[in-house]
Amino acid sequence: MIQRIDLRGRELSRTELLGVLPRPELGVDEAVEAVTSILSAVRARGATALRDLAEKLDGVRPEHLRVPATTIAEALETLDPDVRAGLVEAIRRVRAVHAAQVPAEHSTELAEGAVVRQRWIPVQRVGLYVPGGRAVYPSSVIMNVVAAQEAGVESLAVASPPQKDFGGLPHPTILAACALLGVDEVYAVGGAQAVGMFAYGAVGTEPQDGPMLCEPVDVVTGPGNVYVTAAKRLVRGVVGIDAEAGPTEIAVLADDTADPGHVALDLISQAEHDPLAASVLVTPSVELAGAVEARLSDFVGATKHVERVVQALGGAQSAVVLVDDLEQGLTVVDAYGAEHLEIQTADAAALAERVRSAGAIFVGPWSPVSLGDYMAGSNHVLPTGGSAHFSSGLGVHAYLKSVQVIEYTREALAELTDRIVAVANDEDLPAHGEAVRGRF
Template sequence: MLRTIDLRGSRPSESELLALVPRAATDVAAALEPARALIDDVRARGEAALLEQAERFDRANPGAVRVPASELAEARDALRPDVRRAIESTIARVRAASAAQVPAPERTVLADGAVVEQRWQPVGRVGLYVPGGKAVYPSSVVMNVVPAQVAGVRSIALASPPQEAYGGRIHPTIAGVAALLGIDEVYAMGGAGAIGAFAYGVPDIGLAPVQRVTGPGNVFVAAAKRLVQGVTGIDAEAGPTDILVIADEAADADFVASDLVSQAEHDELAAAVLVTDSLDLAERVLERVTIRSTETRHSARVRAALEGPQSAIVLVDDLDVAVDFANAFGAEHLEIQVRDPDAVLARIENAGAIFIGPYSPVSLGDYAAGSNHVLPTGGMARHAAGLSAATFLRPQQVVRYDEAALHAVAPVIATLSAEEDLPAHGEAVIARFGD
């Protein structure tokens, strides 16, 4: 089951911690060339390449890549009432929380007639990817679409792999939620080919290139995102999910165990890590994890994740070291289950999303918290943020100076342009005044 990393009696440096943190054995670089070949094939042959890739990787033939509007409407109307209510509740919560992420325009007056305005301009068109694989993710439709809509994106396309079980259609719940959100441009395509189709467009099915691609996926999706950067923007190279729990002796061992198991359920490469200063809690959590991992439906998958090198119980002397470890790990999901959570939170720097207290499990964030569950994985929270309305916005500065205001700073411009040996810069200002 979970291995133990014992750091008691030591205070590792940041570089030492970075070498110690457990990681899944995934290599995006190794997938680059296969992903490039799939993207190049889509660029060369369009829909025919996408259909062949569907047969090859998804064992499904959608017939046509573009999902008909009638199929979307049919899927929306067929949503079970309880599922529809749950989705509508999630949409409302995510929409409210996403609205708070849109900065207000600002106007800075630097002097009379000298104004710099800050505005946040949405990209015009985005491609949103919703994976298939081991589970169905209608919640990811909400998490991708709603922030884009809140940001003001005008054109939204969505892709999800065709499903063998549904005769080559995308999963009907995904189709239904897309229609519920008003998305009518949906494509049955998956993997690296879908990312390439978004980035470069597919003229023979009317798919225009997008300005940003978002959404999680497997290692080939991550590799494809890396390859198309520069052609289009991306959110992040998402990998296997991870959870890190900081807990002390006050934590409920079964709560901690259930949360570790919940993330291990996603994938055999999912990382589940507990960092604690309590040996007693560690032993109780291990006992509960062992029991829960054998009783849950996806037991084999959970146990593979928990027994992998990416998962561990980390023993530390105190919560200061626990925080240092968490900052080095850069968790996608960070739970803080300690007696004084705010004291720990004050020192946390790197995390995708943070869940405070025993009644804020990661599962809450996956569905109904209002926060977004598309988050940086594999330590990328050390330098990247989760999906939000800001993902689809670009800050732009609008400069408004009148004649007197420009004249006042002309000497500054002339001096700096001369120092940089770019005299024409200063001359462009001087030309306006003749002096």
């Protein structure tokens, strides 16, 4: 069901490790050509293009591209009480964690009258994408919206694909989550076309659209399929983005103290997202590897999305990786740079402190990835495909700009005049120096 990769007795360079570790074939480059035409259509034809694309790609032509406020309110009124309680608790925990992320402004006095202040300014408007393909993700509404709200963003818009079963509107639970968070600007627009709408804005073409259906945003965030990823790549520079997120992935670093049932269940939990989802176990224990493989065989047949799970676990992106010891295991998971990294070892906390590349780290047997997906308080929009080597998970920082404010007195500038002139002349930019000396 799942391949084995044996790295025991092999001393591999980082380049060699990256060559042997499993990864899915994303096909982002191939998707760019199709997405380019979608973005062009949205930019040129606004709401008409959005309706045409929904009819073609989602099987429904939405009457209301912007969801009416009454519909959002009704979705909350009819929400299952247990689901509502779960979402409320998730919001509380995620808000507490993200409120603590807001960086403090500070001021540095370099000399008398020479001050540089560091300010953090939220962007004015953001577009938040929530997928709606194989599953329903009210949790992604929470992760996107709460982070933006705690950053201080004033204008938030959410887009999620129109659903044929719900009259061309997003899933009611998506709408209910928006209502819980006080978001009333919600669009029934999915895929690359949603990214295009956010980046370029969209002119209305029907009376219910108004003259301007959607104003352009400053930043687009949120997970999505390969077409969403390709669209974010193409509009980057027009707007900011969080990351090019691909299919989900889990890596588990475990020794013989781990419960093979726990490990198997966690691998399956991520495999049910997508046939391209990656599930990787890294262990020095051949016994644990065998036990986990046996549990996978036991559990997979009983899971709801068995076909999807079998494809994911049997794909080239999933594997059981055997290593000599946990030291080599740590090297392997750092090279892999997983979106989600679980550490289930005797010294899990100590190992976690040494990890350099992971979207989020789950320490010990009682911190499964599923906890982080919903109610740990952490954000589940995380870097994939090895981008954890240079990217962070979604947080308030995605919506903040760092701005330096420089304020010098006459005396403080005079003290530096000769030195500024000397450096400016050395760079053959004498007008720079003259702009300072001329003040005196």
